Amino acid sequence: MKLHPQGVYLVNGVLQDSAPAGVTEADARRGTIAHSILEAHNTSGDMANLRMKFDSMTSHDITYVGIIQTARASGMEKFPLPYVMTNCHNSLCAVGGTINEDDHQFALSAAHKYGGIYVPPNMAVIHSYNREMMSGCGRMILGSDSHTRYGALGTMAVGEGGGELAKQLVGRTYDMAYPGVVAIYLTGKPNPGVGPHDVALALVGATYANGYVKNKVMEFIGPGVANLSADYRNGIDVMTTETTCWSSIWQTDEVTEQYFLQHSRPEAYQELKPADVAYYDGCIELDLSTVECMIALPMHPSYAYPIRELKANAKEILAAAQEQANKQLGGKVTMDLVSKIQPDGRIYVEQGVVAGCSGGTYENICAVADILRGQNCGNGAFKFSVYPDSMPTYLELVKNGAVADIVSAGGIFRECFCGPCFGAGDTPANGEFSIRHTTRNFPNREGSKPGEGQISAVALMDARSIAATAANGGYLTAASEVCDTEYTAPEYHFDQGVYDKRVYNGWGHPEPDYALKFGPNIKDWPEQPALSDDLLVKIVSYITDPVTTTDELIPSGETSSFRSNPLRLAEFTLSRKDPAYVPGAKAVHALDEARRAGNLPEEVAKVYAELAKLGYTPDAKATNIGSAIFANKPGDGSAREQAASCQRVLGGAANFACEYATKRYRSNCINWGMLPFLLDTPNVLDNGDYVYLPGVRKALLEAADELEAVAVKPDGGMVKFTVRLGAMTDAERQILADGCLINYYKHH
Template identity: 55%
Template sequence: MINLFNKGAFLVDNKELISEENIAELENYSKEPIDKEQAKKGTITYDILKKHNQSDSMKSLRLKFDSMTSHDLTYVGIIQTAKASGMTEFPIPYVLTNCHNSLCAVGGTINGDDHTFGMSAAKRYGGIFVPPHVAVIHQFMRETMAGCEKMIIGSDSHTRYGALGTMAVGEGGGELVKQILGDTYDIEYPDVVAIYLDGKPQPGIGPQDIALAIIGQVFKNGYVKNKVMEFVGPGIANLSTDFRNGIDVMTTETACLTSIWQTDEDTKQYLTIHGRADDYKELQPKSVAYYDGAVYVDLSKVESMIALPFHPSNVFSIKALNENLSDILHGVEVEAKKLINNPKIDFKLTDKIQNNQLKVQQGIIAGCAGGNYNNIIEAAEILSSAGSIDKDYSLSIYPSSIPVYMELAQKGIVSELMATGAIVKTAFCGPCFGAGDTPSNNGLSIRHTTRNFINRDGSKPGNGQMTSVALMDARSIAATTINNGILTPATEVVKDYPVYDYTFDGSAYEKRVYQGFLEPHEEDELVYGPNIKDWPNMSSLGDHVLLRVCSKILDDVTTTDELIPSGETSSYRSNPLGLAEYTLSRRDPEYVERAKAVAALEIDRAENNVVPSELSAVYNQIKSIYPNVEHELQSIEIGGVIYCTKPGDGSAREQAASCQRVLGGLANICKEYATKRYRSNVINWGMLPFQMVESPEFEVDDYIFIPDIKKAIATGEKKITGYIIGDTIKEIHLYWEALTDNEKAIVLSGSLINYNRDKISLENQ
């Protein structure tokens, strides 16, 4: 079904995929010597990156994007940061959508206040504002902004429009601020991996099945981590563009940097239907293109798939799961106990086995992955064969935009769905991040959404609540629905390939979306609600740092949802200090108080110019190993540090880092960062992005002294020696991947906000 190449591969005439190990075969095929470096320029990726690169080197890229997008979980913080950094207007189209906090179930007027702030910002700075319930962020961008050879950056990790010929990157808010201020997105030229699609899917197989099959093969081994996934091959022609979009958006769950697809007449038709035929351009690899890796996918052999809790990579075919229910579900229960870390919760999946079948309690088809037109209409076709939905099971369907909803309504699909007992709702991302449709305690939900991390369904293990989500395609969710909630693959009930026409009606956008690009109104004031607070002041980096370990997490992966929970907690997203109270609350509830205690020590040191009395013994230890520091004890900045084995998988939300920073955090230490975007967030919030090879010998509440850190950054040192201060003193060997000049300046300044303020101050001198 799926085969990973051990080395790189050459694609010849977009037909023949030949391993680098067989270069002699390739040269025999082409009748001439192969220049590997030249062939690297044969990818679609190379041309798009070259077009957007502002540097004179294709090795060290400095990219500018064509447009940006954010939703109401992130745009307030981004605009506040950009405003504090000197922003006067949005220089490129900036789309502010309102699809994450559309419900005001908690926090009173908080959500509405943020939406009012967003509209006032769009007016003042010249932005595009999409009101609540009109469209989820990525569907709006597909329908109105994405196009061939474009690049788009978004403050949501699922910013992916590769199937429309757009290289889109999901990043933390700091990277969007840089674009607003005219700076660039700086990365080394990434590796590019060919995703070679061959064959045609079986009837009943949907985009989520193919996406999960790929994720299951490439996530855990890091095969495409921080790389570009370039989709090529003859199988693409057997997939509609709407279908491709459903695969593409899930590439985020592979930990890749971005994605791009070859385009064809179906891409052109999609753009034409949406009134943007001029945005089409044929994108194909050149006659010989070299890829740093390759994934061969035989679409005809992909089965109906399921990703069990608690990660999209925990993938099985539904058939294999049904044949080994007890063993597989028991294995998930064992792993869950390690993640939950709460002896009061007895998480169960095996209790849902009835007559050797798995009974689920809820189905959801929603968001940028599941709410697409083809997913819903094919699910409706399956549901039409059922009289009604089982009373012990619920199904909710969220079309991804008002235009999709209108087309379904015009064809009578909405009424047909409702007649079966399904609930059809408006465009909303809540089921993806825990702000809607939380099942009852110990419930199991099957969802065509993007993620199934622990607690991402909105449950609260700290309060004794525990539920779980399995990811599936809309077609298999529909098949399960008509089988009274018994897990059923769609391949058992679908016998042919349906084809549906689609007409895009953008009238709702014309009436509801505020289009203010290139028309800023500087005289308009931003409208603040009582929960919207400015960022607190953050100090520049000290000459030396003394780090207190505030949390130590040894899980294989720590998601951004564990670093700062989504769902109800996000009501405080526009209040930095309020939100920070929830940092690590579902993983290490003692972290916040530890961090506050460290911050109090730093305040005492900085404001009173004294060594905090409770640190006298620690400072004496420091003097014993580093005598030179005795005359400059006041230059030792005190701050918190967390250790995680592999932090930052999942969301692009910068709050995962900013919350640590506003609580006095100065550093992260890890084996590796799960994603580039989380490491970027750490840097943009002025924290030191340390890594280490050895297992950590320090414990919570230990101190780590790192001398001359400011000098080490300025001189480009990559290896850093520190000292664990305890009853004995141990050396600790840290390192970081190369920092760009801008990243060095940001960390030295103490945050991106400080860096930009300092830059403006220098320019005005």
């Protein structure tokens, strides 16, 4: 794999370092596929500053209640674009009594009232339904799940926090500067046994840490694309999220056309390809024939190794991975990977799972059946489960015998469910090692609770190698080692009737008088204050990890059951990373409540007295008091807006960071009225510090490059420093000034 250190030109399909005579870089930038799609959806008339409207949207049952509640509070009367609400994240998790199904009924009533599309539980995982029914060449789809990626079907899709979807629901636009575009130039053909997850993990391993494609578009081109099936492309594409890119797009061809014919939507196809001359801000050249069967060790998809290399150096690599994981776990619990090496040198795992939008596709499961046909998973500690991505896929797998082959080998065949990807399905025992064809292997993504002394390890692998391991009774085996497998690749027949009989499609037919159905857990968003002239915040969590994931900011799994109750969910904020955060944030919130009541707390009066020594005279009536966190690089992973909203409803007013891991988390902070400060000198802050920001509202609205700040230490010492807010649109600045997106729409 080659990562070019600078931009490249694609001239009639050939990579070049320079442009042909008479062609400027500006002209060539317009030649990418991404440019043509973004231009078609931009309403600003200025391609440098995009203001986009999407063709459709999608959410699942962790996010749609909050989005609809936000849009309702902002004046929405009907869905102005097709909005798909799937129920694939909380369809099995029983924590919380009736609240999961209560939310599903809320979504069904909203589909009636506002004209939406409701996909019942266990019918399809979110991204499979949108691939099958909503994608189309040249379209754009916005989803409130970070893995919203349909680029392999010619559709630019973006995963964002709920606030961005709420904006579309009230007729506003998605605003951002024009992104960079990086070519992923594919050549060659994958070897037998090498699946889409192997290619994806190789790409993630090569790009995540160095930020090569961060917040950019990955554009897949080159002769190697033609050697991949639609399912194979989809499997690579959905994992582009883990590179931290913004979106993805692929050139389309007869394979794409056949996919839409197969799904009875031939009108959705059009050829997409770069112009004769196109300029890319970077380029990754990948010969598919060089990709090996891969494994991503705990606890990130980028910790990727060829399985061959891991087996050859098992003790060294597992010891390093174990040390890295335990450092990240912070001493709460200990992960033991080295013990998985058996006396004969083989690596033993206790669980294999193939599931969701990345693993549960038709071709993946057919390959699993081919490997397991006539085999035996054994009756030891190892267990194996398969979750198909949609009921049409399930039906075809029943018809062609794949389900029978898997079950006959000792595998468990389950329903369409995203749970194994976020910690709500097939939780291993404490200390066990699970290999999964899912999208993520962050801590707690397998369902354990590190804060309560539980830990199990998850590695990501392709379905083929997981099946090979299952056939070998749990001893780690690459699919490339199983040389006698005949991959049958049975033809797929899509039966839309499965959806027609169960999915409610009210798009274009809202019923304004239809009553929304509220379960007892569904609560409105609490009111949030506007930004005051000055601001005083207290650092109540100081996180020194290189990267902080959204799963650490607000854990997934069973906590998601309370997603529709903002204050109840907020009780879990940072609970597995910093249990002191919630009581600390509540204590600061109480200080502000006292201030609003006209009683300046003694703790705050002492801070004011220290600030007076530097000539500052804070006006308590014009100085909100809020909590804040510091993290080096927060927001990697999930798009869930709760990572920010939970801080906000506890009184959070700001994040301080060296950088933000993703655009979507920073957008979540902005939409919930939390100032996303950047600072170059993190050593000036510590946990327990107060930070005073004089004139913050004026500086924000006037787009000041730097803002003045003073850190007041618990011992009375003070440090003056500066912070930045980075590039923002005028609307984003006003959202922050108003206190949150809901307030912004009330006022404007």
